[in-house]
Amino acid sequence: MSTELRTVVAQGTFDILHPGHVHYLEQAASMGDELVVIVARKTNVDHKESPVCSGRQRRDVIDSLEVVDEAVLGHEEDIFVPIEEIDPDVIALGHDQHHDDEAIEAELERRGIDCTVERADPREPKYDDELLSTRLIIDRILERRE
Structure with missing residues (x-):
């Protein structure tokens, strides 16, 4: 019987932690035995506003979550460098992350990284005013502070 751990990598910006992030990371953890989270550097966040x-x-906040075995900062220029170093079995993407699954799979193959790409399921709000988006949280703060 093999004792090899199945390593999962999750990644994201995680600017203001919210229940949607927790759901994503719990789902990612359930895809394997060990969860390593790559936290994006500000320089790599070009699909939305820069993190606050x-x-x-x-x-540090992500690393403090019980479901996370280790959290690391992403590479400044090449987002695949930490993935090469970790050599995961699974890359878990959030249900709404902007990444192109097929492009990731092609780059993994090009670099000789043997792992699958899986998407987490969405999480619906549990009550009317629950916010599952950093952008919505920031919008609400601005609205209430004006």
């Missing part, structure tokens, strides 16, 4: 919190702070 520093990379170290965001990494």
Whole structure:
């Protein structure tokens, strides 16, 4: 019987932690035995507003979650460098992350990284005013502070 651990990588910005992030990370953890989370550097966040919190702070918050075995900061120039170093069995993507699954799979194959790409399921709000988006949280703060 093999004793090899199945390593899962999840990644994201995780600027203001919310229940949607927790759901994603719990689902990612359920895909294997060990969960390593790559926290994006500000320089790599080009699909939305730049994070409010520093990379170290965001990494430390994610690392403190029980479901996470290790959290690391992403590479400044090449987002695949940490994936090469970790050599995961699974890359878990959030249900709404902007990544192109097929492009990721092609790049993994090009680099000789043998792992699958899986998507987490969405999580619906549990009550009317639950916010599952950093952008919505920031919007609400601005609205209430004006």
